[in-house]
Amino acid sequence: MTMNVMLNAEETIASGSPIQPIVRLRGIAKHFPGVVANQDVDFDLLPGEIHALLGENGAGKSTLMNILTGIYRQNEGDVIVDGQLVTFASPLDAIAAGIGMVHQHFKLVKAFTVAENIHLGWNETPRRISRELLEARTAEIAASLNLAVKPAARISDLSTGEQQRVEILRVLSRKARVLILDEPTAVLTPAEAAELFKALRQFAARGNAVIFISHKLDEVLEISDRVTVLRGGRKVTTRPTHECDKRMLARLMVGQEVVLSNMRERRPDAKPVSAEPVLSLRDVSAHDDLGNMSLKRISLDLRAGEILGIAGVAGNGQKELSQVLTGIRPLVSGRLQVCGRDLSARGAEEFAAFGVGHIPEDRLQSGLAPALSITDNAVIREYGKAPLSRGWLYRPSAAAALARSIAEAASVTVPDFAMPVRNLSGGNQQRLVARREMRIASNVLIAAYPCRGLDVGAINAMMRYFTELRDAGVGVLFVSEELDELFKLSDRIAVMFHGEIMGVVDTSDVDIETIGLMMGGQRRSAADLAGEN
Amino acid sequence: MAIRIQRVPSENLGGGVAARLIAILLALLVAAVIFSLNGADLGALGAHVLKSTFGSRFGLMDIGLIMTPLILTGLAVMIAMKVGAWNIGAEGQFCAGAFAATAVALFVPGPTVVIVPLMFVAGALGGMVWILIPTLARAYADVSELITTLLLNFVGVLLIYYVATGPWLDPSGMSFAATKRLPYDIPSFWGDVHWGLPIAVLLTVLVAAVLNYTRWGYEVRIAGSNPSAARYAAIPFRRHLIVVMLLSGAIAGLAGMFEAVGTAHRLQGGISNNFGYIGIMVAVLARGSAIGVLAGALLMAVILKSGIALQTQGVNISTVLALTGLILFFTAIGDELSHYRIVRSKPA
Ligand SMILES: Nc1ncnc2c1ncn2[C@@H]1O[C@H](COP(=O)(O)OP(=O)(O)OP(=O)(O)O)[C@@H](O)[C@H]1O
Ligand SMILES: [Mg+2]
Numbered sequence: 042m043t044m045n046v047m048l049n050a051e052e053t054i055a056s057g058s059p060i061q062p063i064v065r066l067r068g069i070a071k072h073f074p075g076v077v078a079n080q081d082v083d084f085d086l087l088p089g090e091i092h093a094l095l096g097e098n099g100a101g102k103s104t105l106m107n108i109l110t111g112i113y114r115q116n117e118g119d120v121i122v123d124g125q126l127v128t129f130a131s132p133l134d135a136i137a138a139g140i141g142m143v144h145q146h147f148k149l150v151k152a153f154t155v156a157e158n159i160h161l162g163w164n165e166t167p168r169r170i171s172r173e174l175l176e177a178r179t180a181e182i183a184a185s186l187n188l189a190v191k192p193a194a195r196i197s198d199l200s201t202g203e204q205q206r207v208e209i210l211r212v213l214s215r216k217a218r219v220l221i222l223d224e225p226t227a228v229l230t231p232a233e234a235a236e237l238f239k240a241l242r243q244f245a246a247r248g249n250a251v252i253f254i255s256h257k258l259d260e261v262l263e264i265s266d267r268v269t270v271l272r273g274g275r276k277v278t279t280r281p282t283h284e285c286d287k288r289m290l291a292r293l294m295v296g297q298e299v300v301l302s303n304m305r306e307r308r309p310d311a312k313p314v315s316a317e318p319v320l321s322l323r324d325v326s327a328h329d330d331l332g333n334m335s336l337k338r339i340s341l342d343l344r345a346g347e348i349l350g351i352a353g354v355a356g357n358g359q360k361e362l363s364q365v366l367t368g369i370r371p372l373v374s375g376r377l378q379v380c381g382r383d384l385s386a387r388g389a390e391e392f393a394a395f396g397v398g399h400i401p402e403d404r405l406q407s408g409l410a411p412a413l414s415i416t417d418n419a420v421i422r423e424y425g426k427a428p429l430s431r432g433w434l435y436r437p438s439a440a441a442a443l444a445r446s447i448a449e450a451a452s453v454t455v456p457d458f459a460m461p462v463r464n465l466s467g468g469n470q471q472r473l474v475a476r477r478e479m480r481i482a483s484n485v486l487i488a489a490y491p492c493r494g495l496d497v498g499a500i501n502a503m504m505r506y507f508t509e510l511r512d513a514g515v516g517v518l519f520v521s522e523e524l525d526e527l528f529k530l531s532d533r534i535a536v537m538f539h540g541e542i543m544g545v546v547d548t549s550d551v552d553i554e555t556i557g558l559m560m561g562g563q564r565r566s567a568a569d570l571a572g573e574n
Numbered sequence: 575m576a577i578r579i580q581r582v583p584s585e586n587l588g589g590g591v592a593a594r595l596i597a598i599l600l601a602l603l604v605a606a607v608i609f610s611l612n613g614a615d616l617g618a619l620g621a622h623v624l625k626s627t628f629g630s631r632f633g634l635m636d637i638g639l640i641m642t643p644l645i646l647t648g649l650a651v652m653i654a655m656k657v658g659a660w661n662i663g664a665e666g667q668f669c670a671g672a673f674a675a676t677a678v679a680l681f682v683p684g685p686t687v688v689i690v691p692l693m694f695v696a697g698a699l700g701g702m703v704w705i706l707i708p709t710l711a712r713a714y715a716d717v718s719e720l721i722t723t724l725l726l727n728f729v730g731v732l733l734i735y736y737v738a739t740g741p742w743l744d745p746s747g748m749s750f751a752a753t754k755r756l757p758y759d760i761p762s763f764w765g766d767v768h769w770g771l772p773i774a775v776l777l778t779v780l781v782a783a784v785l786n787y788t789r790w791g792y793e794v795r796i797a798g799s800n801p802s803a804a805r806y807a808a809i810p811f812r813r814h815l816i817v818v819m820l821l822s823g824a825i826a827g828l829a830g831m832f833e834a835v836g837t838a839h840r841l842q843g844g845i846s847n848n849f850g851y852i853g854i855m856v857a858v859l860a861r862g863s864a865i866g867v868l869a870g871a872l873l874m875a876v877i878l879k880s881g882i883a884l885q886t887q888g889v890n891i892s893t894v895l896a897l898t899g900l901i902l903f904f905t906a907i908g909d910e911l912s913h914y915r916i917v918r919s920k921p922a
Contacts, residue, residue: 369806390808399806407806410799417795421807424792435789 069118075456078104096271098468110135141212142221156192202233311512318342325375343516350531358540363489367399368392398482402489411463419444451476597908601901626883638767644871645774646829647853657798657818663723664826665850666730667701671827672834674700676841679756701827709819752842760836770832782864
């Protein structure tokens, strides 16, 4: 195969240097029906480096890594490992060559224990196995790699951060030299992320390499040595991280300047904030899935035409709160009203009928049916209304039309609406869900981590949507762990800690430090802060 | 250049069909080799099989008769899969349907126009009763329907043997394990082929239409694909699970009714003839498509009928069974292989 690949200056230097890249991709192209996911991509990975891969949603990052790990086969181009041209027929081949990946959506078997998951599909798993043996081996591997896991625990009982550690251990236990992480921190708490970074640095320091996909530019600047940016499936550039800053990266990704503006300003013709709350909680308590009390006597008001931010480290009851507010999780005690109507004992159907939209935090698990078509998924909120349904009849053609308009509004290009929704890029799934929910949110929108997995441009667009809803008189509850997002968008911020509200404060009266203290468990009220200022 | 095999995430339709055709040819080839090693006259055997399946009126009629229960049991398994349940118990529900319809035929006197529809209802209800406990256990206690439906198969088959050799045994003494000829019949439209066949086809088309063109069908598809998405969208997963599983049982029961009343004209031991289990194959081959169920049932009917034809030529019954197994085996491999493609690469 002869292929002329233009090398830019930097790569010439890299290839001319005595260090041989562990992985080298040359002129990679991958086409799906109707989509060019990758085209002419060159990429190299040096031993000892943490290499960040950046790009907008759908830019082709996951696809490129799927090619490197043998999940997809490229249409053109070469994969070169240690100077040798290779073809991986499956991820097993890739891992045998020392290349392992932790996916955007975890692939663990939920009903199995940590030890069982580690040993699944591994040719070094002993033939005669016992539970004790597997657990002992797991503990040993974990200790040698400095990753703390509980070998006997079931995956379904673990936090997201712990599950991710199991995924990483699974890869590293197979003696990987290249670890690929696809948006690893999207679901981690800051503490968990800090721990992950420590482990990654140690791993790279041993002469291994990491490919790190993320939309969080701060993190990329903090952890990586070099950055490669993809746009529309093509490589834009590769640079040393110390030459980059946030604005420049954002510009490279999107192709234009991105300004995250203050969005608290209202349009002159915006509807005023209502005096009466559209949604109110009084002394609401609820259990989590394991039966622990995860919401403790919460009282909260959301007014029409305001954005109420919910701050807090993930796992302090935010998920349960958003489920309670959308009728998915029953209350143990307390009262919940929407538009003055008591919905305490009602289900999701009534909430949706009252104009409550819901962007769930785990889109693939509860917001979508991944194996069904994009159309089926786009209409899940409106399939029962005209024109999609007439009486008991369902009209696929009307559904397809609605799906098209939702995809268009969400700026997601879809080549084929009959293809399973899981084929969309992670960020595009998120945009689709968000647009779908905003259509039904005539009174309230509950948005749980809506910006997770979105690129900077899309975050900006998402936040604009929220301001439009706000100005149209919808009450928006915005759950996030990114403080700068919360400060840019929210009129008021409520902080959650251990299932309780530490206080609700006006954004204009508060600074990031105070919110940080509240996230750590200090109580403040709006009155306290107004007094201080 | 090395040749490697790579798995692709989604198969293409053409590839799937081609893989199946190749599988069938391969199975026939292997069978031919074995037969000729045994000194059989391949030409004569092949001609006989062709003649007794597609080549003659009686062959076609038999295929129609065998297809009828297979379409229904395949449909029953397929529709349960749509809601995320594995109905392994079509065999038992088939028996229960046959039993209930026979009871009506033997003990309820009346004009044909009343009794035939009544048998229809009884067959469906019988199948439904047979799947009731597995359904409730799955819906309310999350007990795997896989095991409960399977276990009830044995009970169903034995129930038929019991009544056919005991209380309902033909009083004339003409047979050892069957009731007397039933006094009612399903009308035929072509030779022996009764209206069960068009009704089964119609039912399949109806199920496909309901799944794709009704709100209920949409809800079932969502619920079966991801129960928590259903909960999120306020779709009552449990209710749909119960209704669809009962429906699945009813369809399998109908298969038993048509077989006993329309084809065998009596209830006899072994009447289910593995139709319930073969229905699982039909559903798996069909991959959730109704047209697929019709095609799968046709394929299995041809295989079974060829088997019978070979048996009459003195080919030993176990050889015939091995051949049917072989075809299925190759088809399954072909299905799996259509997810792969061959890539050429320079050696690493
Ligand atoms: N199996 C597939 N079939 C069809 N199209 C696909 C498939 N996988 C990916 N695509 C398309 O290829 C493009 C690139 O997707 P990819 O998942 O690589 O994006 P990404 O850069 O990882 O985006 P994100 O940041 O949103 O995760 C998208 O348009 C996506 O819809
Ligand atoms: Mg991705």
